[in-house]
Amino acid sequence: FEAYVWHVQEIDGNDLRAITNALAAARAELNHPSLIRAHTHIAYGSPHKQDTAEAHGSPLGKQEIQLTKKALGWPTEPEFYVPQEALDHFRQVAERGQSQETQWRTRFAAYAAAYPELAAQWDPILQGELPQGWQESLPTFLPEGGELATRQASGKVLNAIAAQLPTLIGGSADLAPSTDTLLKGWEEFHLSPRGRNLRFGVREHAMGAILNGMALHGGIRPYGATFLVFADYMRPSIRLAALTKLPVIYVFTHDSIGVGEDGPTHQPxxxxxxxxxxxxxxxxxxxxxxxxxVAWKLALERRTGPVALILTRQKLPVLDRRIFPPADLVAQGAYTLAEAEAGPLRLILMATGSEVHAALQARKLLEAKGIGTRVVSMPSWELFAEQSKAYREEVLPAAVKARLAVEAASPMGWREYVGEQGDVLGISRFGASAPGAVLLEKYGFTPENIAVRAEALLR
Structure with a gap:
């Protein structure tokens, strides 16, 4: 931290005066972040349990508490003793807080009088409300525009909506070009307070923690990006965001063995x-x-917890929504992308991400054999679980037992959707180093293999 030019102090963490002085010095330091390194003793003052592991997981016990009080010069009676001086000090907190709030409101009233339009934005922004009509800035994608990796599409979405969403700010763990998360035309935050691009460095856990802090403050919609395989490094931060219902957005790219030559270390x-x-x-x-x-729209509108967007490195065809159902159905978590046409519905192929395209091709092979086959795009299990039982039955009718899930990832969890008579085409071993298309073929994610696996369910 000293090498990062932080303001670093080292103190005895059991010395209350040292703590007070260190905090005062940290508050007075206005040019650098502060770190206070406090050396402490667990169970400080306990004659028999100080500096022991036992003190970490078990209570001291009544007798040891008495001995500790004596060692610290603390009255042994009453059992729970609060000095009047301490009680008076803490009771002043409410009064002090009320006074400070009154001062702040007075200053804000003066600001509102001078800048009424800006002041009117304060409460809505702090509450996380999005500007009216911001969705109109979302780009439209057509097959004529050529193939796009979903990470590239995500970058186009980000830059299209940035001007309409001034509170959107974020960056990556030193992977901005690869994750396509740079807001073009906007400054770097570390160079200007007007900047909206954050450079977190190769520190995924710290990135997650910083995103949590910004979300807790409010008034900001933070996002952070890295490769999906590195999500493990920030898992505690993600878990805490979910636990505390923070509206953080994670952009995880390079989402499968489709990553290719980087090999198994980089293939989630x-x-x-x-x-x-x-x-x-x-x-x-x-x-x-x-x-x-649509995924970005849903992520920005969701205010009760974090959202992880899982995106490809490799380019994918753009589905022609003049032929297929509208992409807005992503909000349902799963939807029928292509219906059985060769006959009654006998088989359901469900897939996510890049594997949806292979499933669509497999459907053509099956339909050519007269097998009525439905393809379900299932981008979000969580959103699908929120839908009514009737809708879930409409997409995945219980009467159709022949179901194949296709996803280039661990098959864990898919059994809930394919049932005991269904099957999962997933990956239960690590990847390998080869071109992405070659890997997907070798691991069985081809239309032909999907069709064979699916047809076997009808026997």
Whole structure:
């Protein structure tokens, strides 16, 4: 921290006067962040349990408490003793707080009188409300525009909506170009307070913690990006965001073995399952650029917890929404993308992300054999779980037992949707170093293999 030019102090953490002086010095330091390193003793003052592991997980016990009080010069009676001086001091806190709030409101009233339009924005922004009509700035994606990786589509969405959402601010763990999360035309925050691009450095956990702090303060919609495989480094921060219902947005790119030559160290396998296991974290893995735009809309509108956007490195076709159902159905978590046409519905293929395209091609092969096959795009289990039982039955009718889930990740969790008579085409081993397209073929994510696996369910 000294090398980072922080204001660093080292004190005896059991010395109350030293703590008071260090805090005062930290508050007085206005040019650098502060770190106070306090050396302490666990169970300080306990004659028999100070500096022991036992004191960490177990109460001292009545007799040891008495001995500790005597060692510290503290009255042994009453059992719970609060000196009047301490009580008086803490009771002044409410009065002091009321006085400070009155002063702040007086200053804000003067500001509102001088700048009424800006002041009118204060409360809505602090409450996390989005400007009216901001959705109109969302870009439209058409097949004619060519193939796009969903990370590229995400970058286009970010830059299209940035001007309409002045509270949107974020960055990456030193991967801005690769994750496509740089807000073009906006300054770097460390160079200007007007900046909206944050450079977190190669510190995923710190990035997650900083995002949490900004979300807790309010008035800011923070996002942070890295490769999906590195989500493990920030898992405690993600878990805390979910636990405290913070509206943080995570952009996790390079989402499968489709990463390619970087090899198994950079190819996520178990990560989707582990993120889905976190309560109150909404995970969305869009199938193309159109689903990505809607995913961003949903992420920004969700204020009761964090959202993780799972995006590809490799380019994908853009689904033609003049043929397929509208991408707005992503809000339902899962929806019928292509319906059975060759006959009665006999088979359901469900997929997420890049595998949706392979599932659509597999459907053509199955339909050519007269097998009525439905393809369900299922970008978000969490959103699907929020839908009515009737809607879930409409998408995944219980009467259709032949179901195949297709996802280039751990199959863990899919059994809930495919049932005992269904199957999962996933990955239960690590990846390898080869071109992404080659890996996807070798691991079985081809239309032909999907069709074979699916048809086997009908036998």
């Amino acid at each position: 396998i178990e990560h989707l399952a582990s993120l889905r296991a976190i309560p109150n974290l909404t995970v969305i893995r869009p199938a193309d650029a159109t689903e990505t735009a």
